[in-house]
Amino acid sequence: MDVAATTTSLVDIGRATLARPSFKSHGSTRVPLAWRNLLADKRRLLRSITGISFAVLLMFLQLGFRNAFLDSALRVIQSIDADIVLMSTTKFRFGRKDPFSRRQLYAARAAEGVLSVRPIYGEWMTSIWKNPETQKTYNAQVLAFDPDEPVFLLPEVNQHLQELRQPDTALSDANARRFYGTASAGTETELSRRRIRIIGTFALGPDFTTDGTLILSDRNFLKFFASDRLAAGTLADVELGAVKVQPGYAAEEVKQSLRQLLPGNVAVRTKAEMLALETAFQNSVSPVGPIFLLGTAIGFVVGMMISYQVLYTDLSDQLPQYATLKAMGYDNAYLVQVVLTQSIFYALIAWLPAWGLGLLLYRLIGDVALLPMHMTFGIVIGTLAITIAMCAIAGLLAVRRVLKADPSDVF
Amino acid sequence: MKALVAWRMIAHEKGRSALAIGGILVAILLMFLQLGFYMSVPQGGLLFYDKMRFDLMLASSSYVFEAQASTFPRRRLLQALALPEVTQIAPLYQESGRWLNADGRLARDVFVIGFNPNDVIFDLPEVMSQSDVLRRPDTILVDTASRPEFGSIGVGRQIEIDHRNVTIGGTYQLGTGFVGLGVAMTSDLNFVRIFPRQKLSDVSLGLITLQRGADPAEVVARLRGILPADTQVFTRREFTNHEINHWVTRTSTGLIFGFGVVVAIAVGLVILNQTLSTQIMRNLPQYATLKAMGFGETHIGGIVAAVAIILSTISYIPAVGLALILYEIIRRATLLPIEMTSARMLAVLALAWGMSALSAIVALRVLRRADPVELF
Numbered sequence: 001m002d003v004a005a006t007t008t009s010l011v012d013i014g015r016a017t018l019a020r021p022s023f024k025s026h027g028s029t030r031v032p033l034a035w036r037n038l039l040a041d042k043r044r045l046l047r048s049i050t051g052i053s054f055a056v057l058l059m060f061l062q063l064g065f066r067n068a069f070l071d072s073a074l075r076v077i078q079s080i081d082a083d084i085v086l087m088s089t090t091k092f093r094f095g096r097k098d099p100f101s102r103r104q105l106y107a108a109r110a111a112e113g114v115l116s117v118r119p120i121y122g123e124w125m126t127s128i129w130k131n132p133e134t135q136k137t138y139n140a141q142v143l144a145f146d147p148d149e150p151v152f153l154l155p156e157v158n159q160h161l162q163e164l165r166q167p168d169t170a171l172s173d174a175n176a177r178r179f180y181g182t183a184s185a186g187t188e189t190e191l192s193r194r195r196i197r198i199i200g201t202f203a204l205g206p207d208f209t210t211d212g213t214l215i216l217s218d219r220n221f222l223k224f225f226a227s228d229r230l231a232a233g234t235l236a237d238v239e240l241g242a243v244k245v246q247p248g249y250a251a252e253e254v255k256q257s258l259r260q261l262l263p264g265n266v267a268v269r270t271k272a273e274m275l276a277l278e279t280a281f282q283n284s285v286s287p288v289g290p291i292f293l294l295g296t297a298i299g300f301v302v303g304m305m306i307s308y309q310v311l312y313t314d315l316s317d318q319l320p321q322y323a324t325l326k327a328m329g330y331d332n333a334y335l336v337q338v339v340l341t342q343s344i345f346y347a348l349i350a351w352l353p354a355w356g357l358g359l360l361l362y363r364l365i366g367d368v369a370l371l372p373m374h375m376t377f378g379i380v381i382g383t384l385a386i387t388i389a390m391c392a393i394a395g396l397l398a399v400r401r402v403l404k405a406d407p408s409d410v411f
Numbered sequence: 412m413k414a415l416v417a418w419r420m421i422a423h424e425k426g427r428s429a430l431a432i433g434g435i436l437v438a439i440l441l442m443f444l445q446l447g448f449y450m451s452v453p454q455g456g457l458l459f460y461d462k463m464r465f466d467l468m469l470a471s472s473s474y475v476f477e478a479q480a481s482t483f484p485r486r487r488l489l490q491a492l493a494l495p496e497v498t499q500i501a502p503l504y505q506e507s508g509r510w511l512n513a514d515g516r517l518a519r520d521v522f523v524i525g526f527n528p529n530d531v532i533f534d535l536p537e538v539m540s541q542s543d544v545l546r547r548p549d550t551i552l553v554d555t556a557s558r559p560e561f562g563s564i565g566v567g568r569q570i571e572i573d574h575r576n577v578t579i580g581g582t583y584q585l586g587t588g589f590v591g592l593g594v595a596m597t598s599d600l601n602f603v604r605i606f607p608r609q610k611l612s613d614v615s616l617g618l619i620t621l622q623r624g625a626d627p628a629e630v631v632a633r634l635r636g637i638l639p640a641d642t643q644v645f646t647r648r649e650f651t652n653h654e655i656n657h658w659v660t661r662t663s664t665g666l667i668f669g670f671g672v673v674v675a676i677a678v679g680l681v682i683l684n685q686t687l688s689t690q691i692m693r694n695l696p697q698y699a700t701l702k703a704m705g706f707g708e709t710h711i712g713g714i715v716a717a718v719a720i721i722l723s724t725i726s727y728i729p730a731v732g733l734a735l736i737l738y739e740i741i742r743r744a745t746l747l748p749i750e751m752t753s754a755r756m757l758a759v760l761a762l763a764w765g766m767s768a769l770s771a772i773v774a775l776r777v778l779r780r781a782d783p784v785e786l787f
Contacts, residue, residue, distance in 0.1 A: 047685065047688065047689075048685075050681060050685060051681065051682055051685030051686070054677070054678045054681040054682060054685075055678065055682065057674075057678065058441070058674060058675070058678045061670070061671075061674050062671075065667050065670070065671060068667065069663075069667065072663065090509070090511065090517075090518040091518075092517065092518050092519060096509070096520060098509070098518070125507070128473070128481075136473070137473040137475075137481070138475055138479070139475070139479050177661065179661060206663060207663065208662070208663045208664060211661075284558070284560065284592075285592060290744070291448060291741070294444070295441075295444070295445070295671070295675075298437060298440070298441050298444070299678075301437055302434065302437045302438060302441065302678075302682055305430065305433055305434040305437060306434060306682060306685060306686070308430065309427075309430055309431070309434060309686065309689055310689075312427070312430070313689060313693065361674075365670050368666070369663065369666040369667060369670065371663055371666070371667065
């Protein structure tokens with residue numbers, strides 16, 4: 001094949017031999033044979049890397065999609081400032097109205113270790129948002145709280161408490177789906193056929209059932225959505241109770257005392273349990289988790305096949321060199337070590353551009369689809385480990401060709 | 412002759428050719444899978460509409476998609492009857508309620524469709540033959556594809572929807588699509604019993620049947636002139652396109668699977684190209700020999716192209732088989748309406764062949780530069 005490369009490799013072998021007068025394998029070689037093999041033909045290296053990289057990129061994206069799917073529904077829960085959440089026992093997902101009596105919140109305040117219990121109101125079905133530009137209407141998620149008892153961890157919300165107290169005002173989600181239209185401070189439009197004034201925005205983003213969110217004060221919420229059953233001026237039912245625990249108390253023990261205090265129709269969950277409940281629900285609706293893991297598995301199989309092919313071709317072309325090594329007395333363990341090192345180099349070199357491209361695509365897809373595509377530490381480490389495993393397995397499969405090589409056959 | 416030479420080249424080193432075929436197979440399978448997921452999104456969205464009988468559809472001007480249909484006055488349907496071409500009208504009511512499974516102590520969303528049992532709305536014999544069941548008060552038909560969390564879907568079982576006791580009077584099988592985890596059908600009267608805030612005079616959808624031979628586009632144009640702005644009129648095709656467009660471009664599900672398809676095709680093609688070009692490059696000495704023997708470039712090009720096409724075609728056949736098996740497994744596990752279509756099979760084959768041709772062209776450029784003397 002490439003004469004120059006062959007010569008280089010043979011020279012390498014010579015140097016390696018000089019550097020290692022005793023033929024005991026293992027241990028370090030001064031000449032990085034695996035590295036030199038890798039760089040012997042740069043154009044071929046590029047071609048090989050492209051194939052492996054794209055397989056790794058596929059895994060990156062599939063894992064990113066999976067996280068985006070699972071995390072998008074969790075963003076709103078994560079933005080609630082609470083250690084423990086009270087909710088209706090039958091409430092099975094965040095975006096489905098299932099209120100309970102606010103009286104239970106007062107009862108909960110009596111529990112030992114409770115610092116505060118603050119109400120959150122919600123509406124999903126009858127809340128109709130009118131796009132201020134096209135005048136088309138869409139369902140919106142509407143959340144409300146008492147501005148005297150802020151309950152969201154969204155900084156923009158807490159900066160606008162004073163404005164929220166004014167009648168018919170709301171904060172809108174700057175990351176809502178595009179068809180909601182752009183609403184900024186000062187925009188006037190309609191919510192459920194009543195005039196509403198937007199006094200600012202916050203950043204939340206849509207999920208798989210919600211396209212956009214509005215945050216109101218409790219009093220404005222009542223004006224928009226009070227059911228007929230309610231006497232005027234009362235906020236009888238709440239969607240959630242956000243409980244903060246006094247310093248020095250563990251959430252778990254406060255949860256137990258709340259459990260004993262509250263009737264059976266109120267569920268007491270730590271924030272982590274509420275997040276777990278939502279994830280479990282998302283998984284049961286459409287098992288996308290397995291779908292994206294299947295995609296990742298395909299990436300793994302494709303990657304393994306490609307790296308096997310790459311290594312096999314490399315080894316076939318360098319068979320004379322390896323046979324020479326064998327003839328010189330190097331044992332199989334050494335050859336395996338060289339091939340394995342080479343395959344791990346492939347893994348690392350292929351993973352790096354895939355990671356870079358992955359970051360770029362995460363950004364792009366996150367912006368276009370408004371979904372939380374985050375390059376988490378787990379994904380970075382996970383894909384790196386999978387890539388190394390993939391190439392190492394391919395290396396071990398391919399090395400058989402070298403081990404079978406008989407020096408006397410080659411020449 | 413070219414094909415024979417190409418075949419000999421492939422058959423020469425069977426192990427490596429098998430490996431290449433395996434790589435191409437997985438790449439093609441990847442494209443099939445992602446396309447399947449992607450296309451299942453609008454298909455799931457159209458599950459009900461595909462089974463409904465209508466030529467024109469009336470919907471509220473605030474209609475977004477099936478699960479956000481809003482309502483419009485029933486009067487509009489009666490107004491539509493004024494046109495001689497309109498032979499039948501049928502109102503449809505839809506609402507999402509909370510299904511309480513008392514045994515499992517679980518609540519879940521249920522999508523309820525209400526219609527007059529005298530109207531033939533669905534092309535589903537199972538539903539239409541049970542219209543007498545629907546006439547009983549507080550009785551529903553439940554889709555057997557509803558999620559297991561709903562509890563047993565046994566005839567006679569009593570459950571609660573939005574705090575009202577209803578009896579399961581019968582079952583049918585259609586699938587739930589994406590409107591909810593479970594779907595129930597009932598009469599219009601039962602519908603307003605379950606959802607007391609709904610009125611029979613406010614309908615979600617209006618199905619219009621036209622006289623045979625009437626031109627839907629022309630009737631739609633006239634209806635648009637008659638009906639006020641609170642109601643939209645769609646032909647069947649317009650309505651289907653509206654629904655597909657919503658699912659594909661406006662929902663997170665559609666967007667994610669859309670990106671999935673783009674990525675799968677890009678990755679699939681790169682892998683295809685990588686595998687094919689490795690295979691072709693490996694035979695470079697043979698091609699060079701042919702060149703040295705005096706064969707022309709077009710002749711060698713033909714052989715290279717034949718190798719690429721044969722490899723991708725051999726991989727394509729088992730890939731289709733595997734895709735069908737995987738579709739079936741996914742259909743059972745996720746209840747996604749994932750199906751193979753001949754258009755998709757042709758599109759993927761075209762992609763595979765296109766990539767084969769491209770890989771052959773790239774390889775030929777390398778070959779053209781190659782000097783037979785150097786190759787040995």
